[in-house]
Amino acid sequence: xxxxxxxxxxxxxxxxxxxxxxxxxxxxxxxxxxxxxxxxxxxxxxxxxxxxxxxxxxxxxxxxxxxxxxxxxxxxxxxxxxxxxxxxxxxxxxxxxxxxxxxxxxxxxxxxxxxxxxxxxxxxxxxxxxxxxxxxxxxxxxxxxxxxxxxxxxxxxxxxxxxxxxxxxxxxxxxxxxxxxxxxxxxxxxxxxxxxxxxxxxxxxxxxxxxxxxxxxxxxxxxxxxxxxxxxxxxxxxxxxxxxxxxxxxxxxxxxxxxxxxxxxxxxxxxxxxxxxxxxxxxxxxxxxxxxxxxxxxxxxxxxxxxxxxxxxxxxxxxxxxxxxxxxxxxxxxxxxxxxxxxxxxxxxxxxxxxxxxxxxxxxxxxxxxxxxxxxxxxxxxxxxxxxxxxxxxxxxxxxxxxxxxxxxxxxxxxxxxxxxxxxxxxxxxxxxxxxxxxxxxxxxxxxxxxxxxxxxxxxxxxxxxxxxxxxxxxxxxxxxxxxxxxxxxxxxxxxxxxxxxxxxxxxxxxxxxxxxxxxx
Amino acid sequence: xxxxxxxxxxxxxxxxxxxxxxxxxxxxxxxxxxxxxxxxxxxxxxxxxxxxxxxxxxxxxxxxxxxxxxxxxxxxxxxxxxxxxxxxxxxxxxxxxxxxxxxxxxxxxxxxxxxxxxxxxxxxxxxxxxxxxxxxxxxxxxxxxxxxxxxxxxxxxxxxxxxxxxxxxxxxxxxxxxxxxxxxxxxxxxxxxxxxxxxxxxxxxxxxxxxxxxxxxxxxxxxxxxxxxxxxxxxxxxxxxxxxxxxxxxxxxxxxxxxxxxxxxxxxxxxxxxxxxxxxxxxxxxxxxxxxxxxxxxxxxxxxxxxxxxxxxxxxxxxxxxxxxxxxxxxxxxxxxxx
Numbered sequence: 001x002x003x004x005x006x007x008x009x010x011x012x013x014x015x016x017x018x019x020x021x022x023x024x025x026x027x028x029x030x031x032x033x034x035x036x037x038x039x040x041x042x043x044x045x046x047x048x049x050x051x052x053x054x055x056x057x058x059x060x061x062x063x064x065x066x067x068x069x070x071x072x073x074x075x076x077x078x079x080x081x082x083x084x085x086x087x088x089x090x091x092x093x094x095x096x097x098x099x100x101x102x103x104x105x106x107x108x109x110x111x112x113x114x115x116x117x118x119x120x121x122x123x124x125x126x127x128x129x130x131x132x133x134x135x136x137x138x139x140x141x142x143x144x145x146x147x148x149x150x151x152x153x154x155x156x157x158x159x160x161x162x163x164x165x166x167x168x169x170x171x172x173x174x175x176x177x178x179x180x181x182x183x184x185x186x187x188x189x190x191x192x193x194x195x196x197x198x199x200x201x202x203x204x205x206x207x208x209x210x211x212x213x214x215x216x217x218x219x220x221x222x223x224x225x226x227x228x229x230x231x232x233x234x235x236x237x238x239x240x241x242x243x244x245x246x247x248x249x250x251x252x253x254x255x256x257x258x259x260x261x262x263x264x265x266x267x268x269x270x271x272x273x274x275x276x277x278x279x280x281x282x283x284x285x286x287x288x289x290x291x292x293x294x295x296x297x298x299x300x301x302x303x304x305x306x307x308x309x310x311x312x313x314x315x316x317x318x319x320x321x322x323x324x325x326x327x328x329x330x331x332x333x334x335x336x337x338x339x340x341x342x343x344x345x346x347x348x349x350x351x352x353x354x355x356x357x358x359x360x361x362x363x364x365x366x367x368x369x370x371x372x373x374x375x376x377x378x379x380x381x382x383x384x385x386x387x388x389x390x391x392x393x394x395x396x397x398x399x400x401x402x403x404x405x406x407x408x409x410x411x412x413x414x415x416x417x418x419x420x421x422x423x424x425x426x427x428x429x430x431x432x433x434x435x436x437x438x439x440x441x442x443x444x445x446x447x448x449x450x451x452x453x454x455x456x457x458x459x460x461x462x463x464x465x466x467x468x469x470x471x472x473x474x475x476x477x478x479x480x481x482x483x484x485x486x487x488x489x490x491x492x493x494x495x496x497x498x499x500x501x502x503x504x505x506x507x508x509x510x511x512x513x514x515x516x517x518x519x520x521x
Numbered sequence: 522x523x524x525x526x527x528x529x530x531x532x533x534x535x536x537x538x539x540x541x542x543x544x545x546x547x548x549x550x551x552x553x554x555x556x557x558x559x560x561x562x563x564x565x566x567x568x569x570x571x572x573x574x575x576x577x578x579x580x581x582x583x584x585x586x587x588x589x590x591x592x593x594x595x596x597x598x599x600x601x602x603x604x605x606x607x608x609x610x611x612x613x614x615x616x617x618x619x620x621x622x623x624x625x626x627x628x629x630x631x632x633x634x635x636x637x638x639x640x641x642x643x644x645x646x647x648x649x650x651x652x653x654x655x656x657x658x659x660x661x662x663x664x665x666x667x668x669x670x671x672x673x674x675x676x677x678x679x680x681x682x683x684x685x686x687x688x689x690x691x692x693x694x695x696x697x698x699x700x701x702x703x704x705x706x707x708x709x710x711x712x713x714x715x716x717x718x719x720x721x722x723x724x725x726x727x728x729x730x731x732x733x734x735x736x737x738x739x740x741x742x743x744x745x746x747x748x749x750x751x752x753x754x755x756x757x758x759x760x761x762x763x764x765x766x767x768x769x770x771x772x773x774x775x776x777x778x779x780x781x782x783x784x785x786x787x788x789x790x791x792x793x794x795x796x797x798x799x800x801x802x803x804x805x806x807x808x809x810x811x812x813x814x815x816x817x818x819x820x821x822x823x824x825x826x827x828x829x830x831x832x833x834x835x836x837x838x839x840x841x842x843x844x845x846x847x848x849x850x851x852x853x854x855x856x857x858x859x860x
Contacts, residue, residue, distance in 0.1 A: 032852070032855065086729060086730055086733070089730065090730075090733050090734075090737055093734070093737065093739050094737060094739075097739045098683070098722070098739060098740075099737075099738045099739050100739075117722060117723045191726065192726050192730070195688060195691070195723075195724060195725060195726040195730075196723060196725045196726065196730050197723065198723070198724075199721075199722070199723045199724070200718065200721060200723065200724050200858045200859055201688070201690075201724060201854070201855050201858050201859070202858070202859045208690065208691070208726075211690075211691060212690040212691065214596075215592055215593070215596060215691070216592065216690055216691070216847075217848070218595075218596055218599055218620075305564075307564050373596075373600060376597075376600060377600055380601070478559075481729065482559050482560060482563050483563075484729040484733065485559070485560055485727075485728065485729045486560045486563060486565065486566065486811075487732070487749070487752040487753075487756070487811065488565070489732075489733060489736045489737075
């Protein structure tokens with residue numbers, strides 16, 4: 001599989017460096033590393049639990065109620081992925097820090113200021129970055145519920161609790177393992193957030209140890225062993241999540257646009273308002289800080305700078321190329337998995353798909369610093385690394401986005417296959433005709449979402465873009481970090497705003513392009 | 522020089538594999554490749570002026586490769602070994618020198634060092650110092666009215682007044698503070714770190730995060746450089762952020778450049794190193810790289826530099842001792858701060 005090659009190649013190239021030795025026993029016996037591993041698992045599990053548990057009511061509230069600005073809110077929920085982590089960390093501190101909005105409010109009431117540095121700060125930051133992600137995945141799962149179910153629920157006048165038990169929970173449950181594993185991987189490999197908000201070296205993740213091993217100790221052997229430890233540990237956790245049964249929804253559907261018929265009752269609406277204000281406030285308040293700081297910057301000058309325009313254009317092209325590639329690769333993979341087979345049955349297809357999903361996801365757990373160094377070594381044997389830099393960055397971004405894309409498209413295709421396989425076969429629908437009439441209507445919505453996700457990820461990516469140091473290849477996040485690293489804090493704040501707005505605009509275009517013609521939800 | 526990127530990026534979306542050969546442009550002039558860190562090559566950094574100045578006389582093309590920082594430069598060189606493209610490496614600092622020397626990848630500079638003068642008297646046949654800075658605690662004068670006047674006062678001061686520091690495992694200033702504490706306290710460093718830990722707001726992975734905490738008002742003190750206030754004075758006309766002078770002395774960071782042993786342009790490389798310590802470059806470093814010039818300038822420094830802290834004593838540990846003990850000292854630091 002190409003992913004394995006991509007990662008294995010990087011690791012192998014690193015190990016081929018002269019003088020490298022592997023010493024797994026020595027590495028694993030180190031008490032420092034044992035405590036690092038424990039802390040990594042602890043914070044990642046807690047972060048995942050909180051993100052997913054918080055996303056559940058938020059997804060329900062978002063799906064049950066319709067209000068002005070709902071579409072915008074859903075799009076804003078994709079934005080944390082596009083926010084460079086450093087900007088996110090400072091924005092969170094602007095809300096939750098010692099001198100943040102919350103602390104100032106408390107101080108105004110004569111209460112002590114918050115001190116979130118440590119595990120609480122890490123959890124807040126991880127929930128900020130991942131709760132919106134989990135929410136979007138759950139909302140997407142609810143969107144996939146066929147129109148017939150909602151109509152039935154409406155006709156039988158299900159009370160909210162029954163609707164939840166019979167329709168909503170089974171749908172969300174299918175998205176749960178995917179969402180939880182994604183969040184877990186993202187939190188397990190967290191680096192800047194953990195160090196900045198962790199308050200001290202007691203908060204150290206494996207990712208930090210890997211970075212330290214490769215950069216400061218220049219010990220590729222140790223870095224590879226640690227990276228493998230990280231992959232294996234995360235793989236074990238994912239295997240546990242994989243055991244959660246997630247058979248695709250069966251049942252025939254005419255594929256009408258789903259419309260909910262359960263107009264929210266007063267208590268439901270009140271609960272939704274409370275949940276939305278809390279959840280929305282939590283996610284949006286750091287954005288407010290980003291916007292406020294960004295507006296204080298000299299935006300007209302920034303926008304006029306050739307360096308900014310070039311970086312924006314580079315980011316745009318890289319993100320579009322990476323998102324397209326991620327979508328193309330994921331769709332090809334999924335279609336191969338769900339290719340109609342008379343005998344195989346959809347259960348086998350489904351377990352294959354889940355395996356693919358989880359194995360492919362492990363790409364997120366191999367540190368970019370390792371992939372980058374490995375690929376740098378491998379590439380320079382055959383090509384001019386600097387000329388190849390854009391290609392490699394696009395490829396890395398695409399591969400990193402694939403776990404997200406697979407999680408969004410996979411369930412949609414699985415459900416579609418389960419619903420339509422027999423009908424399509426009996427009608428003799430094959431090949432392109434089937435793709436057009438069966439798969440395309442089922443995935444065009446999810447495709448838009450997946451594309452938007454991939455765009456956001458690639459736009460915000462710094463890891464891959466920073467690897468090669470080519471003079472002519474600067475993306476917006478890289479430029480932002482450069483300014484931040486040269487005292488130009490105001491410029492950096494302005495760039496963060498520009499980055500966020502461009503990301504929103506791009507996602508809007510992408511979603512428009514994929515939306516069904518009659519309506520843009 | 523930026524245009525080709527977009528063609529290349531556009532092209533890759535359409536045709537991935539063709540690209541590798543695309544930049545092999547016909548070039549008659551020799552190319553001098555210089556590995557450095559990103560902020561050196563930035564539009565506002567010294568890079569553009571250095572490039573223009575050198576190309577005006579060298580009959581060559583100067584190509585900068587901007588990496589993350591000094592550590593990244595050294596690692597790139599270790600990865601590439603003798604087959605490196607680099608003719609010159611610019612931006613290693615003194616804490617990396619022993620390791621850099623041990624690679625055997627560098628050659629003697631051949632530069633006349635008479636104009637060079639660095640506090641503490643650093644000098645080396647291979648590495649050419651081009652600028653330096655002292656580490657210092659920079660504070661927000663609107664919050665802190667009586668700044669600490671010594672490392673001891675910092676260590677034993679009011680735990681309610683916090684400082685943001687950088688992690689020695691991931692950043693150069695973080696390592697700088699580690700060495701500073703070691704230089705002043707020796708074997709007592711661990712105990713002093715324990716004492717200081719109550720004042721540490723957080724330990725960030727790099728300088729940017731920590732400095733962002735200062736300017737966003739979250740931390741009233743940060744570990745930075747004595748030259749930091751000059752940026753705010755000159756670019757923002759603000760004297761809000763000041764450096765605290767410590768009576769024990771300040772640890773120095775000297776930035777150096779060197780030519781590689783395998784360079785196919787040894788003469789150009791030597792000429793570039795000489796150019797680096799000439800007044801042409803030294804004049805621009807203070808206000809572009811925000812460090813002190815390591816050699817004579819022929820213009821006076823901007824007035825703001827006259828207001829900066831001038832350490833009475835410069836501290837520096839022997840680079841070989843740093844290389845030998847860095848791991849042990851980092852472990853000691855980890856222990857002291859609660860790991």
